[in-house]
Amino acid sequence: MKKVLAIFFVAIIAYGCATVPVTGRRQLSLVSNEELIPVAFQQYDQFLDTSRVVTGTKNAQMVKNAGNRIQTAVEQYLRDNNSIEVIEGFEWEFKLVNEDIANAWCLPGGKVAFYEGIMPICENETGVAVVMGHEIAHAIANHGRERISNAMVLQGAFGTFGALMGQNPSAGEQLILQAFGVGGQLGMLKFSRKHESEADEIGLIFMAIAGYDPREAVDFWGRMSEKSGGQQPPEFLSTHPSHDTRISDLQELMPKAMEYYNKNK
Template sequence: MKRVIAIFILVLLLDACSKVPITGRSRLSAVSHEEIMPLVNEQYDSVINEGKVLTNTADGRKVVEVGSRISKAVENFLVQEGYGDIVDEFDWEFNLLESEQINAWCMPGGKVAFYTGILPITKNETGIAVVMGHEIAHAVASHSQERMSNGMAANLGLSIFSAAMGQNPTMMQQLLLQSVGIGSQLGMLKFSRKHELEADELGLLFMAMAGYDPREAPVFWERMSAAGGEAPPEFLSTHPGPDRRIERLNANMKKAMEYYEQAK
């Protein structure tokens, strides 16, 4: 009986797996786009409505401009590479919120938020592109869905999303917010570090595809490291150390520069 159950669980896991574009990493995908978007829209609108939105300011318009430019380049690339089904899932939205937090995040479907606290570190349009490419990469790689899938497996077994919502809607809301970096990261740390490095790699390529110089990415992370002092910013609190990130970015720089030269 135990063997039958184990085989059944294995089949469910294999059926719920998909691959990340470009990196080819297998991921657990027990949460579909159609299932999660009503919750995403509700939670994103709640954050926006409760915060002070500065999207119509000069800084806010720059965030939108950079986000639109990178997302368009990424969509064109994904369509060319045969990932048109992923592109159909995006409904990009970019907002700048007033907050001292040095942070930015992206919900499934391309719902991005920047906090004003990170702008002194981005410094310019290319610096914004470093962060934006990273956040767009989270959406393309479906990191939130993967973290939620792992969270569901840990807390509710292999429940389907609709059943999990029925069992514990508050937990599902918390899992979503945690999966994008809002609230406690407990229980998702081991997944977070892997995803952040993958988002760094993809984000480096994405900013280059849009014509932003990828060589500025390691420079940004040097500034981010210096800004932390003894207490790291929220953007780094559960993430790999800056030295490791910079090393990985430089290892992928040759590939990124090829995209950059093509985009110029």
């Protein structure tokens, strides 16, 4: 029986794999974007209905400008690498929300939200592009889909995501929450840090293609480190890399990013 189950797991993982743009990493993919994106859109609409969206301000315009430029860079990169299908079904939106939280996110399908609280750390449009590139990278790399796929394997849910939602909506909702970074069981933390580091790398390339100086990413995370005042939890208990690790990794990636920047500035 154990042998049969092992073969079953190997077959599922071998069948349901995809490749992450830019990094080329292979990832588990048991859920289609056709199933996931409509759910993400629904959650985004619900979020906007209960939030104070900012329009007509300098900050709102910076968010929109950076989003549009990085969207164009993403589409350019994917076309150049024959991977434009990665964003099939995307309907881009870039919103600023009036809430004092130093955060931003991008749901599957290209729905982006920035909070006013992160804008002072960004300082300018290039700083906004650092965050925008990182958050959009999560969506382009299908990290949410990968989280759900891994959770489905762990829970033994091998049907389609749509079938799971129909059979057990609460379980499906839990998978969605995990995909969007809600919760944080210790067993999933390393997996989350891997995604954060990968989004840093991909986002750095996207902002460089968009004509933003990627060296700003190091300065941004330096400012974020200062804001945290050394209160970050130990890295092994965090879903994000430490600020020092992040800065060091970005510095190693900088020569590659600067090549893209010098071609597109």
